[in-house]
Amino acid sequence: xxxxxxxxxxxxAVGAGLxxxxxxxxxxxxxxxxxxxxEPPKGPVEVPLRLANRLGFGPRPGDLGRIEKLGHxxxxxxxxxxxxxxxxxxxxxARSLEIDQFQPADLEGWPEEYVIRQLQQRALLFAIYSxxxxxxxxxDLWTNHFNIYARKGRAMYRVSKDQTEVIRQxxxxxxxxxxxxxxxxxxMLGYLDNTVNRKGVPNENYARELMELHTLGVDGGYTQTxxxxxxxxxxxxSIENRFMHAKGQFRFDPDSHDEGAKTVLGQTIPAGGGIExxxxxxxxxxxxxxxxxxxxxxxxRCFLGDxxxxxxxxxxxxxxxxxxxxxxxxxxxxxxTDLLDGxxxxxxxxxxxxxxxxxxxxxxxxxxxxxxxxxxMGQPLHQWPMPDGYPDQAxxxxxxxxxxxxxxxxxxxxxxxGTHVDFDALGRRTPVRDLIPASRPAxxxxxxxxxxxxxxxxxxxxxx
Amino acid sequence: xxRSWWSCDGRGFRSEPPAxxxxxAALESDLPSRRSLLVGxxxxxxxWASNRSALAQVAFDPSSRDRGVLVVVFLRGGADGLNIVVxxxxxxxxxxxxxxxxxxxxxxxxxxxxxxxxxLGPLRxxxxxxxxxxxxxxxxxxxxxxxxxxxxxxxxxxPDVRQGSASGWLARHLSATEPAxxxxxxxxAFGSIxxxxxxxxxxAIAIESLQDFRLMIPKGAAAETIQARLRDLYRTGSDEMAIxxxxxxxxxxxxxxxxxxxxxxxGGAQYPDSDLGQGLRQVALLIRAGIGLEVAALDKGGWDxxxxxxxxxxxxxxLLEDLGRSLDAFATDLxxxxxxxxxxxxxxxxxxxxxxxxxGTDHGRASMMMVLGGGVLGxxxxxxxxxxxxxALEGPGDLPVTTDYRNVLSEVLQRAGKVDLGSTFPGLEAxxxxxxx
Numbered sequence: 001x002x003x004x005x006x007x008x009x010x011x012x013a014v015g016a017g018l019x020x021x022x023x024x025x026x027x028x029x030x031x032x033x034x035x036x037x038x039e040p041p042k043g044p045v046e047v048p049l050r051l052a053n054r055l056g057f058g059p060r061p062g063d064l065g066r067i068e069k070l071g072h073x074x075x076x077x078x079x080x081x082x083x084x085x086x087x088x089x090x091x092x093x094a095r096s097l098e099i100d101q102f103q104p105a106d107l108e109g110w111p112e113e114y115v116i117r118q119l120q121q122r123a124l125l126f127a128i129y130s131x132x133x134x135x136x137x138x139x140d141l142w143t144n145h146f147n148i149y150a151r152k153g154r155a156m157y158r159v160s161k162d163q164t165e166v167i168r169q170x171x172x173x174x175x176x177x178x179x180x181x182x183x184x185x186x187x188m189l190g191y192l193d194n195t196v197n198r199k200g201v202p203n204e205n206y207a208r209e210l211m212e213l214h215t216l217g218v219d220g221g222y223t224q225t226x227x228x229x230x231x232x233x234x235x236x237x238s239i240e241n242r243f244m245h246a247k248g249q250f251r252f253d254p255d256s257h258d259e260g261a262k263t264v265l266g267q268t269i270p271a272g273g274g275i276e277x278x279x280x281x282x283x284x285x286x287x288x289x290x291x292x293x294x295x296x297x298x299x300x301r302c303f304l305g306d307x308x309x310x311x312x313x314x315x316x317x318x319x320x321x322x323x324x325x326x327x328x329x330x331x332x333x334x335x336x337t338d339l340l341d342g343x344x345x346x347x348x349x350x351x352x353x354x355x356x357x358x359x360x361x362x363x364x365x366x367x368x369x370x371x372x373x374x375x376x377m378g379q380p381l382h383q384w385p386m387p388d389g390y391p392d393q394a395x396x397x398x399x400x401x402x403x404x405x406x407x408x409x410x411x412x413x414x415x416x417x418g419t420h421v422d423f424d425a426l427g428r429r430t431p432v433r434d435l436i437p438a439s440r441p442a443x444x445x446x447x448x449x450x451x452x453x454x455x456x457x458x459x460x461x462x463x464x
Numbered sequence: 465x466x467r468s469w470w471s472c473d474g475r476g477f478r479s480e481p482p483a484x485x486x487x488x489a490a491l492e493s494d495l496p497s498r499r500s501l502l503v504g505x506x507x508x509x510x511x512w513a514s515n516r517s518a519l520a521q522v523a524f525d526p527s528s529r530d531r532g533v534l535v536v537v538f539l540r541g542g543a544d545g546l547n548i549v550v551x552x553x554x555x556x557x558x559x560x561x562x563x564x565x566x567x568x569x570x571x572x573x574x575x576x577x578x579x580x581x582x583x584l585g586p587l588r589x590x591x592x593x594x595x596x597x598x599x600x601x602x603x604x605x606x607x608x609x610x611x612x613x614x615x616x617x618x619x620x621x622x623p624d625v626r627q628g629s630a631s632g633w634l635a636r637h638l639s640a641t642e643p644a645x646x647x648x649x650x651x652x653a654f655g656s657i658x659x660x661x662x663x664x665x666x667x668a669i670a671i672e673s674l675q676d677f678r679l680m681i682p683k684g685a686a687a688e689t690i691q692a693r694l695r696d697l698y699r700t701g702s703d704e705m706a707i708x709x710x711x712x713x714x715x716x717x718x719x720x721x722x723x724x725x726x727x728x729x730x731g732g733a734q735y736p737d738s739d740l741g742q743g744l745r746q747v748a749l750l751i752r753a754g755i756g757l758e759v760a761a762l763d764k765g766g767w768d769x770x771x772x773x774x775x776x777x778x779x780x781x782x783l784l785e786d787l788g789r790s791l792d793a794f795a796t797d798l799x800x801x802x803x804x805x806x807x808x809x810x811x812x813x814x815x816x817x818x819x820x821x822x823x824g825t826d827h828g829r830a831s832m833m834m835v836l837g838g839g840v841l842g843x844x845x846x847x848x849x850x851x852x853x854x855x856a857l858e859g860p861g862d863l864p865v866t867t868d869y870r871n872v873l874s875e876v877l878q879r880a881g882k883v884d885l886g887s888t889f890p891g892l893e894a895x896x897x898x899x900x901x
Binding site for chain 2 (some may be wrong): 193196197198200201202203204205208212213218224225227228346376377378379385386388391393394395396397398399400401402403405406409410413415444445446447449450453454457458459462463
């Protein structure tokens, strides 16, 4: 693999002198020490580590060697296919979650914290243990793109189904399909108030965010009048709550629907269209060049850290050519050397926590003990109140450092309830003493667990 | 182990001043011994009663003590100015809001035209005593009616988001007025996520709880070594997280000299047990401690009342009750010290004049602002009222903006002391709104 020899010119300039004494495995896991004049840090330059960090949530012990064998393109192909069987222990743990075994309406009345804990558990368990790491990264991206605040109204009972049918089902598939499924998802209809969007008294909330945040982007070329017209098109898109009907499902209520003619983005939607009005709007939006650009920009930002132009243009083109196939957009981007050379991206708390648990091969139930730490870091899952999802800029997360340090200390010293790190097993595979950045000599740190804690607390480990 | 090693003398840290922010030598010699800290903790109530810690004052540029404190409370989601400060003398108000309109008899009359939402009752005395001023029909130039665009504009101090700087207005203000040795607690955001207003080019810190803001080194870990190596890890590095790490370590050092749990509010002030109430309680604590706080930013979310907004009961009432009680507790607690403290309450936009079908309101344009303390000449509703008749409204039926929110903020900053308006609000042609007479 010629690709592996390209450690990058950065590696030569940065690595020398700073990483002396640091074992090769350690360098791969922790990145390198950095001189002062780099801003932002250039981060790890080893290809397998960069791939594991970008496509997924970082390597577990043994992953880097496996990625090296597969090669850059091979790893991308494997991850885009996302057809690894989920490990038995993950399937068992996921199966024990009741939120997936009941319809939303049947969950209603369950204790709030219990339901929210299980929602977070599911997201954490899959991110930590699934070998289909790219899919999990996309699930994280789309979950924030189509954000739903679980603590609003009955959303918490509906988010699980939304996660399965809207997000997971389409994470690497069809973007238009994801939008269309989301538009009929009771969780979204309730969260963005479309349930009260009725003939004569329209509610603009869903219409606006559908265009601004889900499809076109705020600069996508729509006006306030379009918001009002789209709202009219979605009047009557609601949730079943009639007696003797399957409560909690999507329901189009013709009596609440505004049957007049509408104009959306210059296109006429004739009178009397019923449910087809909304479906027509979704078609217009998801085939719009602004949507292609907006989604392309989102993906490029997720993997390169910014929306650099040639890539956004290229992915937008692929979107329009393929009808919004996500995998088709991902492949050229992920296979490119730009993925390897670009600046690092800050880990959000979820990213940080999952990558640390993976690095030390932790055994966790992802329950309340672990979630308390995520909460302290500022990213309790499914609990961002606004529809735009958790921020991704580094500046937003500078306040989370202390909570990250405390998590690293608690984890390595066995003080996170429900989570366990087997240091003996870990030490047999990778000398724990080698995990500390050698650029900061740590001869006086005698305990393996203190070593690991410091590794996770270091600035380098906050970037991917 | 409870307060971990931050309570100890922490030699490893103090023997080496932070890379970015050298502190005066005075700090070294004035450091308390471990024993005096313990005694201090035991006598915490008394220490707080004396209001200021002489110890803390020597640490930072003395000029920072002469600066006022600015507290910005941002109501996220677009707070409905029309149901917060109700123009009850307008028939159009009641015509547009048959269900949501608040009966004038239940309002707190402000000036014969506007009335305060009854849920804000605790603010009445502050208004009547002239400490609270209200501005109406305030907002930005943002026309998108998008939360995120409008918040972006306001937090960056811009007329709308399509112009100018990427840094926050508070960040620019702080950079332009930075003293020689600023306090690590000069700017604090209460919450886990740094608001845009404090991002870029400054040394703000986000703190959820002062009391919990400590490094928790587990039993059995090599505490002294870990603290020293942690400082080493963050000694260099110019990326955002490395800088934030150094700041976090400095703040830990500073907070080490306080005992937040011992703080007792004055004047019988009762802070609500909400994020805002507890946030303001901690702001008061930092002000009392005299450790160089200049800017505090707090958020209160939930104002996007598309449904179930309610008139005198409902979601908006719930939010306002907390806002009123929190502000009241804060002003009561600080008492006369409020003369050096200015609280600004703002939101990204107001809401549609006409109610929607879900007993709520959609996104609109202008809203209200509140300014409390800081020598404000209150007891007045300021601004130019455009009226609510249909031809006075903008776009789909929204209250037009007649006062640029930046004029309010710039007047507050000017009053508080040193300010560089050119960099804080680039391009603003300041038009005084008359907050101070």
